[in-house]
Structure formats: C-alpha cells, structure tokens
Amino acid sequence: xxxxxxxxxxxxxxxxxxxxxxxxVKKIPAYDSFVEGGKDGFQLAISLIPxxxxxxxxxxVFRASGAMELLLGSIxxxxxxxxxPADIVPLxxxxxxxxxxxxxxxxxxxxxxxxDSFIGRLASTxxxxxxxxxxxxxxxxxAAGIKYxxxxxxxxxxxxxAGVAASIIIVTIVFGS
Amino acid sequence: MVHAIWIFMxxxxxxxxxxxxxxxxxxxxxxxxxEEAVTLCFGLISIMVFWLGIMNIARKSxxxxxxxxLLRPVAVRLFPDVPAGHPAMGYIMSNxxxxxxxxxxxxxxxxxxxxxxxxxxxxxxxxxxRPMITLMALNTASLTxxxxxxxAIRMNYGSASPAEIVGTTIFATACSTIAALCIxxxxxxxxxxxxxxxx
Numbered sequence: 001x002x003x004x005x006x007x008x009x010x011x012x013x014x015x016x017x018x019x020x021x022x023x024x025v026k027k028i029p030a031y032d033s034f035v036e037g038g039k040d041g042f043q044l045a046i047s048l049i050p051x052x053x054x055x056x057x058x059x060x061v062f063r064a065s066g067a068m069e070l071l072l073g074s075i076x077x078x079x080x081x082x083x084x085p086a087d088i089v090p091l092x093x094x095x096x097x098x099x100x101x102x103x104x105x106x107x108x109x110x111x112x113x114x115x116d117s118f119i120g121r122l123a124s125t126x127x128x129x130x131x132x133x134x135x136x137x138x139x140x141x142x143a144a145g146i147k148y149x150x151x152x153x154x155x156x157x158x159x160x161x162a163g164v165a166a167s168i169i170i171v172t173i174v175f176g177s
Numbered sequence: 178m179v180h181a182i183w184i185f186m187x188x189x190x191x192x193x194x195x196x197x198x199x200x201x202x203x204x205x206x207x208x209x210x211x212e213e214a215v216t217l218c219f220g221l222i223s224i225m226v227f228w229l230g231i232m233n234i235a236r237k238s239x240x241x242x243x244x245x246x247l248l249r250p251v252a253v254r255l256f257p258d259v260p261a262g263h264p265a266m267g268y269i270m271s272n273x274x275x276x277x278x279x280x281x282x283x284x285x286x287x288x289x290x291x292x293x294x295x296x297x298x299x300x301x302x303x304x305x306x307r308p309m310i311t312l313m314a315l316n317t318a319s320l321t322x323x324x325x326x327x328x329a330i331r332m333n334y335g336s337a338s339p340a341e342i343v344g345t346t347i348f349a350t351a352c353s354t355i356a357a358l359c360i361x362x363x364x365x366x367x368x369x370x371x372x373x374x375x376x
Contacts, residue, residue, distance in 0.1 A: 011278055019231055023238040030234050037233020041225030044289060045218055052214035058183050060210030061190035064202040070193060096317075100213070107330060115336035124331055124342040128324030129349035133317040137179070139285065140313060141305065144292035148304035149179060151364040155310060156317035158360045163318065163353030170348045 044143050051142030055134065059098050068094075084168060087119050091126060096160040099132035122171045130163040221285070228286040232271065241267040244274075255315075255358075256308045265294030269312055276315075277322050288316055307365055314357035321350050 023030040062068050072090055079089050091109065095102045106127045113119040133156035141149055194203040235241045245252070245267045252259075252266055259266055268291035275284035292309055299306040305313075324346050331339035 012280065012283075016231065019235045019238070019240060022240045023234050026238040028234065028238045030238075033234045033237045034230035036230075037236075038226040038230035041227070041229040041286060042222055044229075044286070045222040045225045048221065049215055049218045052218055053211045054183065056214040056217075057207055057210035058186040058190070060206040060213070061203050062186040064206035065190040065194040065199050066197050067186075067189045067193040071189075103326075103330075106327075107334075110330065110334040110336075115331045115334040115339070116341075120331075120334075120336075121342055121345070124324075124327050125345045125349050128321060128327040128342065128346040129319075130353055131317050131319035134182075136317050137313060140288050140292050140316070141309075143289040144296050146292065146296065146303055146305050146309065150305040150310055151361075151368070152305050152310045152313045153179060153182075155314045155357060155361045155364060159314060159318045159353045159357035162356030163349055166352030166356075167345070167349040170345045170352075174345055 048139060048142055051138050055138050056098075059101070059134075063098075063101065084164075085119065085122065087113070088122055088126070088168075091123055092164045095126060095130060095164075096133040096157055099135055102127060102132070118171070118175060121175050122167060125171050126164060126167045129167055130160050133157055133160055224282045225286045228283050229290070232268075232287060232290070235271075236264075236267065241271065245270050248274075256311060258306070259295070259298065259308050263294070263298065265291055265298060265308075268294060269308075272312070273315060273320070276319055284316070288312065310365070311358070311361050314361040315354065318354040318357040319350060320354045322347060 020030060023033070072093055075093075076086070076089050079092075080086050084092060087109065091102060091105045094105060106123045109123040110120050115121075115124070133153070137149060137152055137156060140146075141152070190206075191203060194200045232241070235244075245261075248270045249261055252270055253261060256266070256269065259269070268287050272284050272287040272291055275287060291312060295306060295309050295312070296302070298308075323343065327342065327346070328339045331342070
C-alpha cells in the first residue's frame with residue numbers, strides 16, 4: 001500500500017526530470033518551448049466554458065428536480081432483476097453522467113456500509129474502473145471544435161455498462177457477497 | 178444524440194419540478210451548475226498550461242518521437258488510419274500512458290491536442306473521424322493501473338486495506354476497455370457497410 005502511494009507521488013516529478021534532462025542534452029531552449037506550448041493551454045481551458053456550463057446546468061437541473069430519482073425508480077426493478085445490488089444502482093447510473101456526483105455517492109456508500117464491506121468494495125471498483133463519459137466527450141470534442149460526435153457517445157455508454165457488469169462479477173468472485 | 182440528451186435532461190427536469198414542487202431547487206441548480214462548470218474550467222487552466230508547456234518541450238527535444246516509436250506496434254493496430262509518424266500519434270500515446278498511470282489531469286490536455294491533430298488529418302471537418310472515436314472509447318473506459326483517488330478516499334474512511342481494490346479495478350477497467358474497442362470496431366464496420374450500400 002505504502003509503495004503504491006509512493007509510486008504515485010514519484011511518477012510526476014520523475015517524468016518532469018526526464019523531459020528536462022533530455023531537453024538539456026539536446027540543447028533545446030526548454031523555458032521558451034514551455035511558454036510557447038503553455039499559451040495554448042489558457043485558450044483551450046477558456047474555450048471549454050460554454051460546453052461545460054451547458055452540460056453541467058442540465059445535469060444539476062436533472063438531479064435537483066427529482067427527475068433522476070424518478071428515472072432510477074422506474075429502471076431499478078429491472079436492474080435488481082438482472083443481479084445489480086440495489087444500493088449500487090444510483091452509482092452505476094450516475095457514473096457516466098457526473099464525475100463529482102459519482103464521487104459524492106461513492107463516499108456516501110463507503111460511509112454507510114464501510115469501505116471493506118461488499119458494497120464498499122464494489123463501489124470503489126466501479127468508481128475506479130470507468131470515467132465520466134459525458135464529461136470526457138464534452139471536453140475533448142468541445143475543445144477541438146467537433147460538432148458531430150458520430151458513434152462516440154454510444155460506444156462510451158455501452159462500454160460503461162460493460163464496466164459495471166465486469167465490476168459486479170469480479171468483486172463477487174474475489175470478495176464474495 | 179448529445180443534443181437529445183441535453184434537451185431531455187433539462188425539459189424533464191423542469192417538467193418534473195412543476196409537479197413535485199421542487200421549482201426552487203431547480204432555479205438554484207441552474208446557477209450552481211453554471212458556477213461549478215466555470216470553476217472547473219478555471220481549475221483546468223493551470224493544468225492545461227503546465228502540461229502543454231511540458232509536452233512542447235518533449236516534442237521539440239524529440240523525446241516524444243522516441244516514445245511514439247516504442248509504442249508503434251500497439252498504436253498501428255489501434256489506429257490503422259493514422260500515419261505512424263504523424264504528430265497525432267505522439268499525443269495519442271501520451272494520453273493513453275497518462276491514463277494508465279492514473280494521471281487523469283495530464284491525460285486531458287494531451288487528449289485534446291490529439292483530437293485537434295486528428296481533426297487536421299480529417300481535413301478540418303467538424304465531425305468525429307474513426308481514430309477520434311477509438312481514442313474517445315479508450316478514454317471513457319479509462320484503462321487505469323492505479324486508481325489513486327479511490328485509494329485516497331478509502332483511506333479516509335478507515336479501510337483496513339485501501340489498495341485491495343486495485344486488482345478488481347484493473348480487471349473491470351480492462352473488461353470495459355476491451356468492450357469499448359470491440360463496440361467501436363462494430364460501429365465502424367456498420368458505418369462502413371452503410372456507406373458502401375449508398376455508393
């Protein structure tokens with residue numbers, strides 16, 4: 001455990017060190033290149049504002065109005081029927097839509113059931129194993145000015161469903177229910 | 178499809194609130210959601226400026242080319258439409274590597290750069306090309322080796338062994354990544370067939 005946190009602390013600085021030493025060896029004006037590249041970053045981040053504002057307003061209205069709970073309530077019996085534990089349903093559902101929402105929900109589950117319970121382990125696995133599809137697509141395609149996403153959203157959401165199924169199966173096998 | 182989801186979330190939200198008396202929460206949510214989004218973007222500025230700066234050094238010194246060459250065998254299979262020496266490949270590979278190492282915030286700027294390069298490759302059109310969809314599939318499935326955030330939260334809640342979920346997470350994320358790639362291929366061949374029928 002301690003080695004994992006050590007590794008994650010060391011990765012970034014070591015990466016930086018490699019880049020800088022390589023630049024020094026190749027006699028590249030590193031600082032000028034950094035500034036030049038960094039200028040794009042500001043533009044990019046700012047250009048994302050309208051995309052994210054649109055998406056996040058919609059998500060928070062959807063959640064605050066109770067429409068989310070209604071939708072969940074209507075599909076919950078089906079999900080429980082195919083073997084999804086009832087406590088985990090809201091998390092599985094919100095994970096692709098809202099990263100912050102999922103993080104909050106996972107913390108609630110860990111607080112309620114304990115991190116080492118079956119639900120706690122399942123929630124942790126689910127949280128770690130997929131990303132917020134809607135956010136990823138909004139940010140990447142928004143910043144690059146791609147208007148027509150093609151099949152990207154369908155692919156992302158179907159992959160999320162596969163991730164949820166895989167989490168449930170592997171946690172049941174490894175830790176038992 | 179995004180348009181449909183966006184309109185669906187907003188309209189059903191507002192209509193639901195008409196019936197259950199949560200209109201006040203909805204008005205609040207509009208502003209809190211907008212504020213949250215802007216805060217997020219401002220948080221992204223520092224990360225984007227820093228990582229794109231570092232990436233530019235790596236690109237100029239040739240480090241990125243070395244790196245791309247190392248991963249070429251994998252890259253060519255995943256992205257058959259991108260020429261092996263194209264700058265997009267360098268960004269794609271750095272994006273995937275950053276995701277693998279759990280450096281989510283470093284992965285984002287590189288992924289955006291990759292999509293921009295792929296857009297140039299696609300003649301500047303504003304529709305998603307095949308390699309873009311593959312890259313998005315990989316990113317939404319987020320193949321991770323060390324789920325750092327989750328481990329940190331488990332530690333906070335006093336888990337006896339916060340990292341015990343690393344194994345199950347790697348398995349689940351590998352499954353969703355493989356599924357993403359298969360689904361991506363499936364949709365691609367379906368589009369391909371449709372186009373053939375028309376022509």
